[in-house]
Amino acid sequence: MTxxxxxxxxxxNRTGMDRGRVQGLLDDALTGMxxxxxxxxxxxxxxxxxxxxQIKTASFDTAQGFGLRAIAGESxxxxxxxxxxxxxxxxxxxxxxxxxxxxxxxxxxxxQGTNRALYMDDNPLAQVEFQEKVAMLRAIDAYAxxxxxxxxQVSASILGNWQAVQIVRSGGHRVADIRPLVRVNVSVVLExxxxxxxxxxxxxxxxxxxxxxxPANWQNVVDEAFRQAEVNLGSVPAPAxxxxxxxxxxxxxxxxxxxxxxxxEGDFNRKKTSVFSGLMGERVAxxxxxxxxxxxxxxxxxxxxxDDEGTPSENTVLIExxxxxGYMQDRTNARLMGVAPTGNGRRESxxxxxxxxxxxxxxxxxxxxxxxxxxxxxxxxYAVSFGGGQVDITSGKFVFSCTEAYEIEDGKVGRAxxxxxxxxxxxxxxNHVTMVGNDMELDPxxxxxxxxxxxxxxxxxxxxxxxxxxxxxxxxx
Numbered sequence: 001m002t003x004x005x006x007x008x009x010x011x012x013n014r015t016g017m018d019r020g021r022v023q024g025l026l027d028d029a030l031t032g033m034x035x036x037x038x039x040x041x042x043x044x045x046x047x048x049x050x051x052x053x054q055i056k057t058a059s060f061d062t063a064q065g066f067g068l069r070a071i072a073g074e075s076x077x078x079x080x081x082x083x084x085x086x087x088x089x090x091x092x093x094x095x096x097x098x099x100x101x102x103x104x105x106x107x108x109x110x111x112q113g114t115n116r117a118l119y120m121d122d123n124p125l126a127q128v129e130f131q132e133k134v135a136m137l138r139a140i141d142a143y144a145x146x147x148x149x150x151x152x153q154v155s156a157s158i159l160g161n162w163q164a165v166q167i168v169r170s171g172g173h174r175v176a177d178i179r180p181l182v183r184v185n186v187s188v189v190l191e192x193x194x195x196x197x198x199x200x201x202x203x204x205x206x207x208x209x210x211x212x213x214x215p216a217n218w219q220n221v222v223d224e225a226f227r228q229a230e231v232n233l234g235s236v237p238a239p240a241x242x243x244x245x246x247x248x249x250x251x252x253x254x255x256x257x258x259x260x261x262x263x264x265e266g267d268f269n270r271k272k273t274s275v276f277s278g279l280m281g282e283r284v285a286x287x288x289x290x291x292x293x294x295x296x297x298x299x300x301x302x303x304x305x306x307d308d309e310g311t312p313s314e315n316t317v318l319i320e321x322x323x324x325x326g327y328m329q330d331r332t333n334a335r336l337m338g339v340a341p342t343g344n345g346r347r348e349s350x351x352x353x354x355x356x357x358x359x360x361x362x363x364x365x366x367x368x369x370x371x372x373x374x375x376x377x378x379x380x381x382y383a384v385s386f387g388g389g390q391v392d393i394t395s396g397k398f399v400f401s402c403t404e405a406y407e408i409e410d411g412k413v414g415r416a417x418x419x420x421x422x423x424x425x426x427x428x429x430x431n432h433v434t435m436v437g438n439d440m441e442l443d444p445x446x447x448x449x450x451x452x453x454x455x456x457x458x459x460x461x462x463x464x465x466x467x468x469x470x471x472x473x474x475x476x477x
Contacts, residue, residue: 029092039165041063041163065351120180155187161180180207182207183204188200199227205299240474246465246466248384262391262451276324285431289363296315306343311345329341329344333356365439366438384404421472439464441462443459
């Protein structure tokens, strides 16, 4: 069944709405507007959490609704409801008409179509029985505890989501997408000589649960969480100061996402509130630094066949060999800036308006061997994994906490460090990248990005990088 046929069944056949009458309401609401759409959504989600051998949470939720948007110039009218009915859409249509206020516009062209499918439309929540999921969580707990008598606590969770969307535009243009999303997380607490430390790891993507039911896959997640906890048991307080920092491949790209990626979103640059505003075509990073936002990678957490405005996702070059080449655009900011949308219009749900957001933001690989990069550092920090961070979009300044980091002494990786934070600003960091590794990796599929109160799934990636100077905050001497 095609996505349009499947979503027609959800939004029209099951609700009793007539597609022709709904189209008439939409066409009337958007008369004289510059852009707009009706966004229909149906979502199922579940979460199972095991803690200390017991299922602590088991939730299942079904949600549906619509968001109707009308855009006149720079003004937007938006109305949403959880009631999928013609009466509710009619009320919303009357509400959003108010934004016109005498404005007479020409409706923007419809998004281009696509025959590409980046993930299966199977519902992961329906493919594996509840008891099988519980059995897997219990097996994770038993496997982790059997590894070592230092294990004091094990937490494991499964999160699943199945979202069906249909985007209807005036004139009858319609596109649809069905999006699976799953994630498995494990946290392990070890105790040794009175000291307790935690290690956590997760993985996921736009796939079904079936691949995670294979013990070889979930055991790898447990093994990595255990390894991180064991590393932390031997860690020493991180020193503070300005030193060279080597970032590991994969998940450390979250620093790139936060410190640089948000500043390359269209709205901040249209409003000239980004540190990258007005710098198109100029050098903003060291030679060899190329950054893309790629929503087209198969099965990845941040990938989208179409975005939440109906635009097919694409591989957008943001920085090429250090030169600023583009921004991530939704339809509104692209129209106001006189450029093409890039498939980055995203929303958390029908209750939210779309914003320009990242998908999978990646720094591409270079030509340096990772060992060569490490050997080039006489004294510095090797940061392998990050936890939370804070970023100021206007200034680009950031603070990030390392969850796994090591000292580098004479080109060799030394003791694990605890309490290391990286402090700097994104634009400055880009210009201090002096070596780019040939080992680009994507993250394991765990990222969620927040913006204006909305959370959406994202991906990151990068190779090993050397930043020749960066401020490190620590707790050691």
